[in-house]
Amino acid sequence: LGSGVTIPAASGSSLIHVGTTTIATPDVDDSVVFAPTSNFDTFYITFCNVLPVSDNNGIKMLLSHNNFTDVVSLSHSRYYGRIDAARSMDPESFSDNEGYYRVVGAGNMSNVAGETGGGFIWVTGCGAGMRKNIHSIITFIHQDTNSYVQGADGISYDTAAANIAQVTHIKFALTSGNFSTGTFSVYGLKTS
Numbered sequence: 001l002g003s004g005v006t007i008p009a010a011s012g013s014s015l016i017h018v019g020t021t022t023i024a025t026p027d028v029d030d031s032v033v034f035a036p037t038s039n040f041d042t043f044y045i046t047f048c049n050v051l052p053v054s055d056n057n058g059i060k061m062l063l064s065h066n067n068f069t070d071v072v073s074l075s076h077s078r079y080y081g082r083i084d085a086a087r088s089m090d091p092e093s094f095s096d097n098e099g100y101y102r103v104v105g106a107g108n109m110s111n112v113a114g115e116t117g118g119g120f121i122w123v124t125g126c127g128a129g130m131r132k133n134i135h136s137i138i139t140f141i142h143q144d145t146n147s148y149v150q151g152a153d154g155i156s157y158d159t160a161a162a163n164i165a166q167v168t169h170i171k172f173a174l175t176s177g178n179f180s181t182g183t184f185s186v187y188g189l190k191t192s
Contacts, residue, residue, distance in 0.1 A: 015044065018186040026180040027053045031173040035067075039166050040188030041127040047103075047119035047172070050182035051111060056143050058106035058175040063123065063132060065165035101134050106175040108142055115141035116181060126167040 018040075021032045036043075050059065062068060109117065117140025124133045172184055 014190050015187045016040075016190055018043070018188050020183065020185040022183040023179045023181050027178045029070070030037040030178045030182045031171055032179075032182075033172075034170045034184075034186045035168065036170075036186070036188055038188060038190070039127065040190065041123075041125065041130065042189035043123040043126055043167070043170065044187040044189065045121040045123065046185045047120070048117075048183050049116045050118060050184075051113070051180040052089075052109055052118045052138075052174050052177060053180045054174075055109075055111040056107050057104075057109040057111065057177065059103040059109070060173055060175060061101045061103050061121070061134075062169075062171040062173070063101075063126075063167050064169040065167060067169055068171060099145070102175075103136060103172070104138060104140055108140070108144075110141045110143035111180065114133070117141065123167070123170075129168040132167070138164060 007017075016038070018036045019034050021034075023029050023032075045061075047059075084138040103119070103121065104117065117138065119136060119138035121134060124135075125131045170186060
């Protein structure tokens, strides 16, 4: 680096492992819940090898500040490219206002072994008084066309009083039925 370079001291920020859940028994787990014991402004979530028991499925994520008894208002739009047999990009769109974030749109996931999906999600603004923002990148197999789907998404929770409290619970579930396989990990970003 040269003698004139000074390496700055650590900033104090660190990524802390909140927890990992692996589906060990197929057709038993219909949801995966994380309840961090510390407050974080940002969560980094990874998921891999996710496969539903039933075909024609999707993954949804819920954020809560009081163990899922609150009512949240969530709206977002998704635009991603589906790679078809000709390897061309096929735009799709999806939107809802159902109180949760659809990681993978309902009716898109296959339940065929070997066609698992995965990706990662950043959730920022998880502290009290902050606007919740979600950004994700996913890859999975579309259940109708047997083609890869790769997508990126970004949404925001409304800043109504019910939605700006500290996030205390994160839940993943399928739009229908149980998981067959899957590993979910959550990390919290400590800023001080």
